[in-house]
Amino acid sequence: MRVGLFVTCVNDLLFPRTGRAVVSVLEHVGVKVEFPLDQTCCGQMHGNSGYRKKAGGLLDRFGEVFAGYEAVVVPSGSCVAFLRERHPHVYELSEFLIDVLGVEDVGGVFPHRVTYHPTCHGMRMLGLGDKPVRLLAAVGGIELLPLPGAAECCGFGGTFALKNAGVSAAMLADKCAAIRGSGADYVAMADNSCLTHIGGGLTRTGGPRAVHYAEILAGRP
Amino acid sequence: MSQAEAFPKAAEGKLADTRLRATLRGATHTIRDRRTAVVAEVGDWEDLRELGRTVKEEALADLGSLLARFEERATAAGATVHWARDAAEACRIVADLITVTEVVKVKSMATQEIGLNEALAARGVHAVETDLAELIVQLADDKPSHLLVPAIHYNRSQIRDLFDASIAAGVDDDPAALAEAARLHLRERFLTASVGVSGANFAIAETGSLVVVESEGNGRMCLTLPDTLISVVGIEKIVPRFADLGVFLRLLPRSSTGERMNPYTSIWTGVTPGDGPQAVHIVLVDNGRTRVLRDPVGRQALHCIRCSACLNVCPVYERVGGHAYGHTYSGPIGAILAPQLTGGHRSLPFASTLCGACYEVCPVKINIPEVLVHLREPPPAEQPVMGAVSAVLSRPRWYRAGLRLARWFAAMAPARRLPWPLSRWTAVRDLPRPEQETFRDWWTRTHGRT
Known part of the structure; x- marks a missing residue:
């Protein structure tokens, strides 16, 4: 099976460590992954903001760049949710590991207290369910703590954070308070666009560190 | 006030009313918890929802x-x-x-x-x-x-x-x-x-x-x-x-x-x-209903049976209440009904993070996020920027140059005080600092140009 990595534009620019972690996890479980260098963005931001034609162009581009692959692994629930209808061979990392490879223990070690925020697109549109949590639960030394009000949106919503800045900030404050209240040292999630928002709120107000769950799966002793 | 700003402006005023927010939070959470409990009692709930959707679709057709x-x-x-x-x-x-x-x-x-x-x-x-x-x-x-x-x-x-x-x-x-x-x-x-x-x-x-x-x-x-x-x-x-x-x-x-x-x-x-x-x-x-009926995506808003479950689970409604929407129909369903019924209220389709909680509870399965996106018409002031961004994202070479430029900006910019409109971001959140190299630079350095 030829497996491609679509790292996403957000990760390419702001969170390369998430991409490195995905590569580390995949290589650890024996998958030879490729990274086509012509990849850019899936078009989600344009699609969700009312630029249907521009988003369609980026969706088409994605198809061309990843035409030769049987599976494309993406460490972002919202990008996969946006891509899936047109490109069904796209998998969020936890779907690829559990549904395609049948692996739950990827050999990670992370001796810390962790809570998980299920980002909306991953949870509701993709139906990831507890897949990322199952992967986390198999990590050595981890202590998973529940997050109060986990299913509540963090208030990011792409351009919503700028267009409705006040509401977004109010939702963020509640999410950050819940994360602090969980008692965890790290909050993990499956989407770095929400993480930019939550993580930025947590570094501003103090609290656990926000990380993509792939970085925990890639933890080595 | 421009139409694009109507909801955000009204919302700012409501957000400042702490008593209103406490009242709304208490009330919406009470009703939503009660709903969750009684819906869980119905074994064939998903089939019922599908049946409700089908009957409404049939009636409109x-x-x-x-x-x-x-x-x-x-x-x-x-x-x-x-x-x-x-x-x-x-x-x-x-x-x-x-x-x-x-x-x-x-x-x-x-x-x-x-x-x-x-x-x-x-x-x-x-x-x-x-x-x-x-x-x-x-x-x-x-x-x-x-x-x-x-x-x-x-x-x-x-x-x-x-x-x-x-x-x-x-x-x-x-x-x-x-x-x-x-x-x-x-x-x-x-x-x-x-x-x-x-x-x-x-x-x-x-x-x-x-x-x-x-x-x-x-x-x-x-x-x-x-x-x-x-x-x-x-x-x-x-x-x-x-x-x-x-x-x-x-x-x-x-x-x-x-x-x-x-x-x-x-x-x-x-x-x-x-x-x-x-x-x-x-x-x-x-x-306005026959006009809504003409839109094959938007018409599903007419399936609504006015249960208000979408209001009670909406994180936006919960924080601002119904008046901020400026129309009889508020909350997620209002955000797709009001613009379609009136041809105005253009800020309402943007009054959502697209979290999908409304779609999940709708008893007749109105895909509210789908209609919200369908109804979004970008404000003119924003279009040149988004047009430029899509031009960059459509060309790998421009994209690579864009990454360098964005990294330079992110490294230089004050993480806590960006100029307008990005000040809306840094008002409550830090901007992440870029790492030493982009992902693609790391990849080509460690894996070659495959």
């Missing part, structure tokens, strides 16, 4: 002939059916039917939508709201802020103060005492009113019947005691068969009030000699 059948059956049973193109025509039809100075009203969204109370007042007719929460809002000279719980933005002590100043001097804030005060105030109206005005939850084509679903029994009083009953009904309320009620009367109470069964369900078909109103009028209202 054949709306013309179903409406004609409804008119024929209702007329045969002694009702008079009127047709109104828009709000003004509907109000005029109702006002022309009324020769008294006071009417009693059943809680109705359609009459709110067409501004009936105001239109009647202009003609010297006082419309008394008899739903407790609608009465509270009316006494306060306010507008409802929730489809089902119009006074959700009031807490108990605010209601006490209002009653004390209007209908029950000296009343205390015990809920039973407040309800009793309203009961005494309304009882007199029920017994003297000769005209009742209602909406309808369902209009059944097969039998020409109307259905009103309510909790207090005050609606039942209005529907049965007066000599004349006038019902204002949106044309999308049509369901084909009487048996379809079996689906909706299971879906609606659990979704709306979190009750297993609805307390008062009134069904009437024209006039029954010697029993109830002897003059029955039905005003079928379009008011």
